Amino acid sequence: MNRTEPDARVLARVADGDAGALAELYERYGRPLLAFLFGLAQDRGTAEEILQDTLLAVWRSAGTYQGRSSVSTWLFGVARRQAHNRLRGKPPPDTAEPSDRADPLPGPEELVVGGEWLTTTLARLPLAQREVVALHSLHDLTHHDIAEVLGIPVGTVKSRLHLARAKLRECLDG
Numbered sequence: 001m002n003r004t005e006p007d008a009r010v011l012a013r014v015a016d017g018d019a020g021a022l023a024e025l026y027e028r029y030g031r032p033l034l035a036f037l038f039g040l041a042q043d044r045g046t047a048e049e050i051l052q053d054t055l056l057a058v059w060r061s062a063g064t065y066q067g068r069s070s071v072s073t074w075l076f077g078v079a080r081r082q083a084h085n086r087l088r089g090k091p092p093p094d095t096a097e098p099s100d101r102a103d104p105l106p107g108p109e110e111l112v113v114g115g116e117w118l119t120t121t122l123a124r125l126p127l128a129q130r131e132v133v134a135l136h137s138l139h140d141l142t143h144h145d146i147a148e149v150l151g152i153p154v155g156t157v158k159s160r161l162h163l164a165r166a167k168l169r170e171c172l173d174g
Contacts, residue, residue: 005024007025007028007070007071007072008065008067008071010024010025010028010071011025011058011062011065011071011074012062012065014058014059014062015062015063015065022055022058022059025058025071025075026055029072029075030051032138032139033051033054033075033076033079034047034048034051035134035138035139036076036079036080036134036135036138036139037050037051037054037079037083039122039130039131039133039134039138040080040083040087040127040130040131040134041083041086041087042123046086046087049086050079050082050083050086050087051079053082053085053086054075054078054079054082057078057081057082058075058078061078069145069148070145072141072145073141073145073148073149076135076139076141076149077148077149077150077151080131080149080150121168121171122134122168124167124171125164125167125168128160129160129161129163129164129167130164131150131160132146132150132157132160132161132164133161133164133168135149135150136157136161143157143158143161
């Protein structure tokens with residue numbers, strides 16, 4: 001496995017049916033994608049299932065990548081579409097009930113988001129704002145890349161980010 005190989009070439013290998021290339025993309029982007037999906041699903045198990053759906057979609061559609069965006073932006077777009085397909089009409093999980101999972105190690109949400117308070121506060125944001133915050137703050141995407149992932153104008157990205165920050169500041173003050 002060549003870690004210095006450009007992402008576009010790895011994705012081209014996926015399009016050619018190279019399962020090792022898909023594993024390489026997973027190694028490179030699995031954690032950030034899972035953290036992003038957790039932010040959308042608010043449930044680790046569901047986020048993991050959506051990540052698997054995302055990898056399957058990448059396997060099937062790698063040949064459609066045209067290089068108009070970075071591979072990472074394309075992957076986040078695929079993940080977002082898979083999440084919206086899965087979560088459409090599904091109520092958010094009840095976070096008041098304790099989790100019954102036995103895993104004592106911190107999951108990606110604890111490592112990336114930074115704790116229960118922030119996770120709870122982010123969950124109060126509307127999904128559209130939560131997506132923008134996650135892509136900007138947690139995954140360091142530019143406004144342009146976020147606009148591309150979400151299929152919205154850059155101005156809308158900035159507006160959603162501004163509204164989300166105001167809401168988060170309100171939560172800090174209150």
